[in-house]
Amino acid sequence: MLPDFLITGKESGMFCPKCGKENSNDVKFCSSCGVNISAPNLVAPPTGVASEQMTFGKSISTCFAKYVDFKGRASRPEFWWFYLFTVILTWGSILVDSSQILSTIISLATFLPTFAAGSRRLHDTNKSGWWQLLMLTIIGLIPLVIWWSSKGTDQDNQYGSV
Numbered sequence: 001m002l003p004d005f006l007i008t009g010k011e012s013g014m015f016c017p018k019c020g021k022e023n024s025n026d027v028k029f030c031s032s033c034g035v036n037i038s039a040p041n042l043v044a045p046p047t048g049v050a051s052e053q054m055t056f057g058k059s060i061s062t063c064f065a066k067y068v069d070f071k072g073r074a075s076r077p078e079f080w081w082f083y084l085f086t087v088i089l090t091w092g093s094i095l096v097d098s099s100q101i102l103s104t105i106i107s108l109a110t111f112l113p114t115f116a117a118g119s120r121r122l123h124d125t126n127k128s129g130w131w132q133l134l135m136l137t138i139i140g141l142i143p144l145v146i147w148w149s150s151k152g153t154d155q156d157n158q159y160g161s162v
Contacts, residue, residue: 033154056081063117070129072160074120079148082117086110118144123159124152 016023016030016037023031030037054062059081066072089110093103119129125147134140156162 054078054081056085060085063113066116066120067113068116070116070119071123072120073124073152073157073162074117075124075152076121076149079117079121083114086114118148120159121148123157125150126153126157126159 016033016035021030021032023037028036052058054075054077059078062078063074063082086106089106090103093106094100096102115132118132122129122131127147131147132144134144152162154162
């Protein structure tokens, strides 16, 4: 495969050392995050800038590792993959055990990790984890699902860094 500059006739732009976004060669600051990118040696994307993709398995291990960690932030994939895991696990236990004792045990075992992940997810949208108390009212689930589904803040916030 040919490099872009051989195909287009021009060199690719500079990459931001903070967010990894490509910018044209004539700009001094990143158009995405505002970091100074006028350094001449930034012609390739920096290593480690792009965050590793959150997979189903990684989400489960992350949420169980942060079992009762209500501080920090959680990405949308981290929260939703773990939530899907708990739903599948609970439904599967209901199919296996009609007395629902197993599903009750599983629900109790996953309650705190799910609540902690929901709190960290709200932190990513710059909201307090205490907003989860809205789920005590049926109508309160609507704003919670909207907030959990919303894109998180791109900058650092009071709950942690990106």
